[in-house]
Amino acid sequence: MEFFKIRKDIPFMKHAVAFNAISFITFVAAVFFLFSRGLHLSVEFTGGTLMEVSYSQPADLNAVRDQIAKLGLSDVQVQNFGTARDVMIRMPAVKGQSSAQQSEQVLTALKASDANVQLRRTEFVGPQVGDELAADGLKALAFVVVGIMIYLAMRFEWKFAVAAIIANLHDVVIILGFFAFFQWEFSLPVLAAVLAVLGYSVNESVVIFDRIRENFRRYRKMGTVEIIDNAITSTISRTIITHGCTQLMVLSMLLFGGATLHYFALALTIGICFGIYSSVFVAAAIAMWLGIRRDDLIKHHANKAAHDPDDENSGAVV
């Protein structure tokens, strides 16, 4: 079986402007929603208490809300979680009252009206932890961006590093834009997914850049545009199959992972889709506009043979 029978190189770079325009518009829209709607941050970031309770029958959310309102707690969100029988309750932190007291109080109130209610999970995060988590998240993002840029600049050239990071950061912003637009809950696992996607879609750009470098060496007479077109065309089947396989895994998480992994898998799905787009259409085009040349890469030839000495699998090349 073979999906891709491409006889001629596809002239991707001819349409580079159009592709980048689409990309730019999506990006701007994402930024717009990020600012206008903001992220729906989970308790981990905002601080507060989260409770998950389960009923034996489908729960009456309004009744639950009334019972909690009677306790005098304000700003409480009550919603279904996963199934109709599971209810998630989010409460902001109250000064002078520990989370233990708060959740006990709520559970007692709920038990009073329906003895079958079961506490499945509580989570309390103090406001100072929330701020720290947000700061750590940003630090991690910065670390990834800088780390990847340094590595790419070493292995290839700074132009590739810049192109790859622009393309993939725009993926990250678009994922965040989706979360802002739909007001999906942005939690720690989602943050992990976003960073994992960043690393993963840089992969994609690396594969294409690798091919560009190889083509520069192999086809001495070809121009930069043709070389890029050829590189993308000859890797496109691998790109789609790889992402398809990863998406199969993510889909399985989406279907079987339950509510806890739902947004995690969703973030990955968006990341994978836009990862393909940005690597294929955006990263190479940016590198082209930054003016990559044959000379930039060939001088690195000597370095290429030297593998990472720390990598135990260096010897695998036989």
Next chain:
Amino acid sequence: MNRYPLWKYAIIVIALVVGSLYTLPNFFGEAPAVQVSPAKSSVKVDLAVQERVQAALTAANLTPDALTLDNASLKVRFDSTDQQLKAKDAIQQALVPDANDASYVVALNLLARSPAWLTSLNAAPMYLGLDLRGGVHFMLQVDMPAALTKKAESLAGDIRTGLREKNVRHSGISRNNQTIEIRFRDMETLEAAQRVIQDQFLDLQTTSSPDGSDFKLTAVINPVAAKRVQEQAIKQNITTLHNRINELGVAEPVIQQQGTDRIVVQLPGVQDTAKAKDILGRTATLEIRMVDDSAEARSAEFGNGPVPFGTERFMDRNGQAVIVKKQVILTGENLTDAQPGFDTQNQEAAVHLTLDAKGARIFKDVTRESVGKRMAILLFEKGKGEVVTAPVIRSEIGGGRVQISGRMSTVEANDTALLLRAGSLAAPMEIIEERTIGPSLGAENIAKGFDSVTWGFVAVTAFMCIYYMLFGVFSSVALAVNLLLLVAVLSMLQATLTLPGMAAMALVLGMAIDANVLINERVREELRNGASPQSAIHAGYDRAWATILDSNVTTLIAGLALLAFGSGPVRGFAVVHCLGILTSMFSAVFFSRGLVNVWYGRKKKLQSVSIGTVWRA
């Protein structure tokens, strides 16, 4: 050209054998067990205890599956939860006749069902995180400024005594947060005092300044001492938490310091979360101070006058006001134990306190000087003080053994003892993060994570086998080996597996297949360009390697960032993610090449390889 030297095959075989061995324990599952561990440092769980347990079980007509005694605890395994619960009651009765004075912790636990020969190889199943087994997680922040303030307060008292002994006359010592201010009439006495402080109080650094017509000496705790105070405070709090948790009877509690001022407590399998929170959440500190019995204080007690200088007004448990001097005689630090009991003379309910050597000495001095006066034991919870009890000192008390009795019921004595024990924390703590996962949710999460990995794996391998034929089969086997090695490494490291960790496992498998896709596509391309099958395989693996390495390094950078900056669930994700990338480099490149070499490498006149359709332009 597609041959591996023997040693490479040997590496593969060894990796597979070791991998399987360490993965194996995960398949046996866990059996219900009862765990007996010492509740005090003075008792040991040894063969004698084992015999008592065995006797108790025989008496209750229970036969355990296995009985293991390791250096810290005795674990008794059963084949049903029903038996386990019965056994726990039987053992509890035999070993802990008095619940108030427990020498042993008898707790329910889950024990790996793996056979003894595996256990002897140190092969244990992965450690399941709280979100998979249920339990409570707390993060507590120790209030360090409070610890330092308290230290300053007790130092201020010591300075007062020190100056009196050396006959240095001062006109007042006061504490302002963490600084101690001493006033003097003239410069000479100030200098004399400064010398005394420099000689006797190495923890303090002093500066002098004029203060109106007087002179002022300001002493602050120096950074080295401050650091030591903080370290001691957190250590003391951890010890106290250990003791409190022992009261709960948890099999494998985790109590760890995180950073300089935080403590993480994890209680897996705890069902009664309310009680756990109650006992842990009691973030209290204890202080013993003198009650002011002067006339002004009396009137202030009834609300008829201002609180005299140098005293504070606190309420006792019955809502009655007590005027207490600010000077702290003893803190929870000096209290080593508090137990409910009975007065030996009149059989009244009483609380017995044990003080450490320093505490005993101070206590002796104070009680000698103030027979007939009252002393108050104060408990501070979240900055709010409460008088637990304010007994009258009847005689000088030496030896560090103190008995509080009179007008107390047995229940009250119990409560007070518990409060005092709980109160012997060096500094107040506050819960800043808390997670409770019910046991049913844990089991569900395991099932969900397992399903995600399984079905994702099935889908990917099915696709690979159809699309790349035999090479797809090789890739699938390599992917399975990746999973095997990943689980083995996680088990070996005894890393904690969480639901995000399982998600990372699924994700890493999805990403690892990338390497094989790259290789297979490369081989096809070489074939398309007219290379012979053998050289196509060779060139395919060779050329794909650099790309695979590059792409794995970038993914690894992201993984490491998560590991470095992540906490809680993200960390669990990152550990599996990073390890998975490393194992995938072995399995997807080195191992799959080995498979191909075994299959095709020996065929000299290879006409075609089974890698799906290769169209030619």
